[in-house]
Amino acid sequence: MSMTGQQTRTKTEQSVKNLIQSANWNKTFPTKIETETKSCVFVKKLLTVSISNITYLRSMFPEEAYADRSMDGLPLKILMEKNKCKEAATLASWLIGAFDALERRYLKELLFIIYMDPACPEKVYEMYTFK
Numbered sequence: 001m002s003m004t005g006q007q008t009r010t011k012t013e014q015s016v017k018n019l020i021q022s023a024n025w026n027k028t029f030p031t032k033i034e035t036e037t038k039s040c041v042f043v044k045k046l047l048t049v050s051i052s053n054i055t056y057l058r059s060m061f062p063e064e065a066y067a068d069r070s071m072d073g074l075p076l077k078i079l080m081e082k083n084k085c086k087e088a089a090t091l092a093s094w095l096i097g098a099f100d101a102l103e104r105r106y107l108k109e110l111l112f113i114i115y116m117d118p119a120c121p122e123k124v125y126e127m128y129t130f131k
Contacts, residue, residue: 049076081096
């Protein structure tokens with residue numbers, strides 16, 4: 001596993017605000033969620049974008065493991081479910097399983113933990129908690 005540094009942001013704060021206020025952004029990430037079903041869809045989108053971009057920025061999988069998407073000009077890398085990279089396909093299938101648990105109201109919290117040494121998984125390098 002290799003790592004890359006965080007990419008720098010080139011947009012100004014105002015252009016980011018404009019992006020967030022746009023119709024497509026608000027459609028994907030609404031500020032108010034009216035139903036439980038819409039809330040579930042929102043959480044799935046948020047998890048997909050978050051975990052995909054964490055793994056992409058950490059270079060955990062090859063470039064081919066990701067689909068290029070864009071939302072109002074903001075480029076996104078999304079981990080593909082059907083993947084030639086076995087490890088990426090495994091993570092994608094785990095996400096699908098988490099989505100099923102979320103829909104059935106079994107999942108209350110998801111931890112995404114990164115460790116560097118497979119022989120020592122208790123030594124956590126990074127941990128992300130989604131509640």
